[in-house]
Amino acid sequence: MKTLACLGAAACLLISVAFSADTAPTANKLVIHADSGKSTINRNIYGHFSEHLGRCIYEGIWVGENSPIPNTRGIRNDVVAALKQMHIPVLRWPGGCFADEYHWKDGIGPREQRPSIINTHWGGVVENNHFGTHEFLDLCEQIGTSPYVCGNVGSGSVQEMMEWVEYMTSDANSPMANLRRKNGREKPWKVPYFGVGNESWGCGGGMRPEFYADNFRRYNTFVKNYPGSQVYRIACGANGADYHWTEVMMDQVGRGMNGLSLHYYTLPTGNWGRKGSATDFTEDQWHATFRQALRMEGLLTRHSEIMDKKDPEKRVGLVVDEWGTWYDVEPGTNPGFLYQQNTLRDALVAGITLNLFNNHCDRVKMANIAQLINVLQAVILTDKEKMILTPTYHVFEMYAVHQDATLLPADLQVADYPGGTEKVPGLSVSASRDKAGKIHVSLCNLNPNAPAEVTCELQGAKTQKVSGRMLTASEINAHNTFDRPEVVKTAEFSSAKSTAEGFTATLPPKSVVVLEIE
Ligand code: AHR
Numbered sequence: 001m002k003t004l005a006c007l008g009a010a011a012c013l014l015i016s017v018a019f020s021a022d023t024a025p026t027a028n029k030l031v032i033h034a035d036s037g038k039s040t041i042n043r044n045i046y047g048h049f050s051e052h053l054g055r056c057i058y059e060g061i062w063v064g065e066n067s068p069i070p071n072t073r074g075i076r077n078d079v080v081a082a083l084k085q086m087h088i089p090v091l092r093w094p095g096g097c098f099a100d101e102y103h104w105k106d107g108i109g110p111r112e113q114r115p116s117i118i119n120t121h122w123g124g125v126v127e128n129n130h131f132g133t134h135e136f137l138d139l140c141e142q143i144g145t146s147p148y149v150c151g152n153v154g155s156g157s158v159q160e161m162m163e164w165v166e167y168m169t170s171d172a173n174s175p176m177a178n179l180r181r182k183n184g185r186e187k188p189w190k191v192p193y194f195g196v197g198n199e200s201w202g203c204g205g206g207m208r209p210e211f212y213a214d215n216f217r218r219y220n221t222f223v224k225n226y227p228g229s230q231v232y233r234i235a236c237g238a239n240g241a242d243y244h245w246t247e248v249m250m251d252q253v254g255r256g257m258n259g260l261s262l263h264y265y266t267l268p269t270g271n272w273g274r275k276g277s278a279t280d281f282t283e284d285q286w287h288a289t290f291r292q293a294l295r296m297e298g299l300l301t302r303h304s305e306i307m308d309k310k311d312p313e314k315r316v317g318l319v320v321d322e323w324g325t326w327y328d329v330e331p332g333t334n335p336g337f338l339y340q341q342n343t344l345r346d347a348l349v350a351g352i353t354l355n356l357f358n359n360h361c362d363r364v365k366m367a368n369i370a371q372l373i374n375v376l377q378a379v380i381l382t383d384k385e386k387m388i389l390t391p392t393y394h395v396f397e398m399y400a401v402h403q404d405a406t407l408l409p410a411d412l413q414v415a416d417y418p419g420g421t422e423k424v425p426g427l428s429v430s431a432s433r434d435k436a437g438k439i440h441v442s443l444c445n446l447n448p449n450a451p452a453e454v455t456c457e458l459q460g461a462k463t464q465k466v467s468g469r470m471l472t473a474s475e476i477n478a479h480n481t482f483d484r485p486e487v488v489k490t491a492e493f494s495s496a497k498s499t500a501e502g503f504t505a506t507l508p509p510k511s512v513v514v515l516e517i518e
Contacts, residue, residue: 025451025506026415032431032502033409034439035460041432042317043089043403044366045357046396047148049322051096052131053122053375054337060373060382061139062131069385074130075139078387079373082380083143086393087400090193092148092321092368093136097121097203099195100154104164107132108183121203123336133168137189146192148234148321148368153197153212153219154205162222165194170226193232193366195321196220199263200236201245209248212236216253234319234366237261238303246303250310259319259365262303265326265376266293266349278327278340279477283448286345286476287419289325290446293349294424296323296356304363317365320357324369324377325349338375343479344488344510346377347391347471351428351444351512354399358430358442361407369396381482388480391488394471398490398514401440405432408439417447427452427507439517448476448510458502458517465518466503468493472511 050056063069063076070077094102098121106115107129114129140147149168151161166176169188177188196219198204200212207215216235223231235257238245249260268276268289276285303318325346326338333339350369357364369392373380379393408431417426428444439461445452470493478488493513496505507513 023450025453026426026447028415028427028452028454029413030429030454030456031411032439032441032456032458033411033460034433034458037406037408037433039362039407041358041361041402041405041407042365044146045354045361045364046087046400046403047090047092047321047366047368048088048372048379049092049096049368049370050372051375052094052098052102052119052127053096053371054334054339055374055382056371057131060380062135064130072142073138074135075142076382076387079380079382080139080142082387082389082393083145086379086397087403088143088145088396089403090146090148090366090368091140091143091372092150092195095150095198096322097199099150099198100152100156100204102152103156103160104133104167105160108134108167108179122338123334125336133164134183134185137168137191147189148193148195148366149191150195150198151219151223153200153215153236154203158219158222161196161219162224165191165223165231166226169229169231171228172226188226188229190229191231193234194223195234195236195261196223197236199239201239201242204236209245210252213248213252216249217256220256232258234259234261234321237263237319240264241299241302243302243306246306250307250316254310255315257316259317260307261319261321262299263322264296264299264320265322265324265370267326268292275326275328278325278330279343279479281345281477283476284419286448287417287422287424289345289349290352290424291422293325293353296353300356300360300364304360307363314363318360318363319365320367322370323353323367324371326376340376341479342378342381342390342392343477344391344471344473345476347395347488347512348444348446348510350377350392350395351399351442352446354395354402355428355430355442355444358402358407358432383482386482388482388485390480391471391478394488394490395512398469398471398512399442401434401438401514401516402430402432402442405434405440407432415452427454441515441517443505443507443513443515445507445509445511445513450509452507454505454507456502456504461517463498463503463517466496466498466505466515468496468505468513468515470508470511470513472508476510
């Protein structure tokens with residue numbers, strides 16, 4: 001049986017397929033073109049998203065200055081340290097659906113005077129606005145990440161959006177800049193990324209693309225570049241496979257936007273009414289989850305093709321600013337809080353999705369997994385003063401070596417991983433060369449029953465030394481808990497060997513491995 005697969009902007013190939021037998025290693029061949037890298041993997045592909053939703057902002061990030069939990073100006077120190085360690089490049093805020101009902105002036109000035117509102121999208125809970133513009137931008141400064149602020153098109157005015165940008169980024173003697181100074185911040189912040197609405201086809205206003213395109217043009221006109229500030233404007237993009245939305249936006253806005261977003265979530269069942277458990281699942285559901293996650297390849301290819309028609313130079317970035325797994329909430333938790341556990345399965349979804357983004361980095365300029373803490377596919381979970389790192393965290397930390405590196409095209413002959421009458425490629429790969437000249441190869445073996453033997457030819461480079469790290473566990477649903485926080489953690493990977501042509505490696509079943517080649 002043969003399958004066609006593409007890796008990297010330039011490399012498409014025919015794959016010979018060998019079906020895996022339980023426990024017998026699968027055979028996989030890889031050719032990395034170390035001499036023909038052209039595109040840079042934008043560091044922002046490794047971005048994150050934090051919404052006023054459940055316990056992401058409150059408890060996850062913000063505990064307040066008087067909390068017994070160690071904090072700096074109200075922001076948890078343990079979380080800041082973990083995010084720095086993960087090298088988070090960009091953080092989107094305040095939503096999500098929340099963004100289109102957020103009025104930023106509610107969240108500035110003395111905290112005790114800020115109005116409380118009801119968070120109507122997410123659980124109907126009271127939002128006291130204690131975490132607002134100053135607190136978010138302080139968080140970004142503490143972790144050393146770029147802010148990506150999403151403005152309110154759905155229920156906010158053009159003036160409100162214009163004034164927010166002025167408040168944050170202008171150094172003039174002007175009303176909003178002076179209001180910021182009065183609130184304790186003399187110099188403007190850098191806000192390099194600004195979203196003009198969120199899911200304007202849905203919770204952000206139920207608009208048709210033609211109507212949104214006009215709204216984008218109008219609101220965006222008043223998102224000013226003040227001296228010293230250059231804002232990258234991101235328009236609301238398609239819901240998954242809504243290619244018509246992309247067609248209309250490219251026709252009617254085109255290069256008037258810098259980025260066009262795309263949202264796609266992985267539901268194991270594909271059914272919003274019964275998504276499936278985060279931790280209690282069978283191998284069939286494990287396989288189905290990867291089939292759903294791998295749909296991202298087709299979405300990236302097709303949206304890029306549409307964008308290519310109007311923008312062949314690829315100046316408009318595809319910004320996948322919401323992606324990740326979405327399961328039924330953990331039993332006993334508020335259904336509006338979207339709290340879910342995170343297992344080795346999530347680590348593999350992260351690994352294969354990040355490989356896809358790397359391989360499409362000629363068009364994909366940013367991506368933001370949903371969401372940072374305690375919501376959906378989180379990298380961190382908290383319970384009062386306790387904090388744990390999820391398997392997904394470890395993948396982001398391991399893959400950080402790809403940030404701003406040059407993508408190296410790769411051809412892959414890979415064994416399938418069959419599941420019932422379906423199959424997926426058993427191995428996912430991307431490769432890059434960093435500024436110091438080191439080559440990194442990230443590989444995911446989706447098969448939980450068989451190791452994957454990889455024979456790699458490295459064209460245009462010599463392998464002196466190969467080392468690596470891996471993430472795996474004994475069970476497919478292995479996860480970290482507050483009582484057992486290190487069930488899934490990284491380990492040294494020593495089974496890779498350099499050869500005259502490149503290297504060989506045997507990946508354990510159900511593992512993520514990142515190799516470093518010098
Ligand atoms: O991430 C959760 C929600 O999913 C966001 O608020 C919304 O944009 C999307 O539908």
